Amino acid sequence: MKEKGFTTQLVHAERLQSPEHGAIHQATNQSVLFHYQNAQDLVDVFQGKSQAYAYARQSTPSTNSIQNILASLEQAHDALVFATGMAALTTTMLTLLKARDHVLISRYVFGNTNSFAETLTQLGIELDFIDVTDIDDVRGKVKSNTRIVFTETIANPVTQVADITEISKICNEFNLLFIVDNTMTPSYLFNAKAHGAHLIITSLTKYFGGHGNALGGAVIDTGLFDWCLFPNIYPAYQSAQVKNWGLTQIKKKGLRDIGASISSESIHHLSVGSETLALRMDRSCSNAMKLAEFLEQHPKVKKVYYPGLESHPQHLLAKNMFKYFGAIMSFDLSEALEPLDFINKLNVMLCSTHLGDNRSLVIPVAPTIYHEMGLERRQSMGISETMIRLSVGIEDIDDLISDLSQALG
Numbered sequence: 001m002k003e004k005g006f007t008t009q010l011v012h013a014e015r016l017q018s019p020e021h022g023a024i025h026q027a028t029n030q031s032v033l034f035h036y037q038n039a040q041d042l043v044d045v046f047q048g049k050s051q052a053y054a055y056a057r058q059s060t061p062s063t064n065s066i067q068n069i070l071a072s073l074e075q076a077h078d079a080l081v082f083a084t085g086m087a088a089l090t091t092t093m094l095t096l097l098k099a100r101d102h103v104l105i106s107r108y109v110f111g112n113t114n115s116f117a118e119t120l121t122q123l124g125i126e127l128d129f130i131d132v133t134d135i136d137d138v139r140g141k142v143k144s145n146t147r148i149v150f151t152e153t154i155a156n157p158v159t160q161v162a163d164i165t166e167i168s169k170i171c172n173e174f175n176l177l178f179i180v181d182n183t184m185t186p187s188y189l190f191n192a193k194a195h196g197a198h199l200i201i202t203s204l205t206k207y208f209g210g211h212g213n214a215l216g217g218a219v220i221d222t223g224l225f226d227w228c229l230f231p232n233i234y235p236a237y238q239s240a241q242v243k244n245w246g247l248t249q250i251k252k253k254g255l256r257d258i259g260a261s262i263s264s265e266s267i268h269h270l271s272v273g274s275e276t277l278a279l280r281m282d283r284s285c286s287n288a289m290k291l292a293e294f295l296e297q298h299p300k301v302k303k304v305y306y307p308g309l310e311s312h313p314q315h316l317l318a319k320n321m322f323k324y325f326g327a328i329m330s331f332d333l334s335e336a337l338e339p340l341d342f343i344n345k346l347n348v349m350l351c352s353t354h355l356g357d358n359r360s361l362v363i364p365v366a367p368t369i370y371h372e373m374g375l376e377r378r379q380s381m382g383i384s385e386t387m388i389r390l391s392v393g394i395e396d397i398d399d400l401i402s403d404l405s406q407a408l409g
């Protein structure tokens with residue numbers, strides 16, 4: 001049978017996992033514990049011989065359902081969900097790394113990931129920042145103890161685009177695990193597996209859920225990595241099939257140690273939100289393209305950073321990799337305008353942290369989300385002190401343009 005389209009798959013995905021009574025949504029499961037008539041059945045769960053449930057910190061019928069949907073959207077082997085995107089990222093890294101391992105991480109990762117990178121170095125993990133737009137820089141920084149290469153697809157706020165395909169070739173050459181955070185370009189825009197990602201990390205809080213009403217995160221194993229090549233899998237998890245080693249360790253050890261489990265209610269909100277992922281992305285990316293063009297020609301705007309613009313240094317790369325150019329951009333105003341005054345004049349766009357929402361959101365970058373990082377590090381990421389980030393929502397384009405117009409005055 002022909003593979004169904006993206007939205008057709010999504011809107012039927014819960015129903016096709018046969019919830020009871022013909023329900024179209026999975027029941028919101030509230031049980032923490034699961035009991036067994038036959039004690040051997042529980043023993044089998046603990047020993048990985050059965051996939052049934054034991055305790056809700058590690059899995060429930062709800063986590064199972066959304067994991068199946070995520071794996072299928074990414075044409076991946078398997079997925080695991082967490083309370084937040086940060087939980088997915090930190091649990092994965094802490095579970096797979098040991099002191100004295102070396103990690104290469106994009107110089108342009110967003111603030112919280114940058115903060116976590118500092119935590120890793122405190123724990124004795126060596127770390128180098130790489131320029132993911134410069135493949136020679138990546139290759140030059142690989143060492144004998146390098147285990148993981150980590151990048152986002154489109155960086156936030158300056159929108160540098162990583163050359164995912166070329167980085168994946170280096171990872172395969174040196175047997176490194178390649179982790180891609182695709183939050184900015186969810187599966188509707190970007191096929192991370194086709195470009196060689198081994199693990200995909202994603203914040204479900206952003207575009208996947210889309211409505212600003214639930215937090216969530218996931219790690220997805222595309223099945224492309226040979227876990228035999230990874231030296232940090234504990235013997236206990238090597239009894240599983242090799243292709244399951246990574247996620248088994250992250251689930252059994254990582255979720256147990258860290259306990260960043262997602263609630264069934266959040267999963268319900270995220271799943272319902274995801275039904276319109278493609279429709280929302282069509283709209284917000286189309287809005288973003290128009291707003292970027294509008295801002296770029298405006299005399300009171302000095303510079304616009306958006307991969308859809310031909311002036312963007314990785315425009316062609318982005319065009320080849322992504323269905324659209326995403327819905328995040330940043331811009332610098334001309335000196336005539338003070339960024340906070342400008343933001344205070346906006347009526348439709350909201351001044352708020354967060355991105356990937358149905359509503360358009362703006363934030364002054366340097367004094368807020370990148371404040372703690374300090375001037376030097378901001379400059380190394382290309383962040384100007386007056387930069388404004390805009391996460392474009394699904395409002396009507398005329399309203400967004402007139403909002404910007406009047407605020408630019």
Ligand SMILES: *Cc1c(COP(=O)(O)O)cnc(C)c1O
Pocket residue numbers: 084085086087110112152156181183184202203204205206215216217
């Ligand atoms: C927001 C974000 C995260 C973290 O997700 P939360 O769900 O907010 O914890 C990770 N990566 C990127 C690129 C993000 O934008």
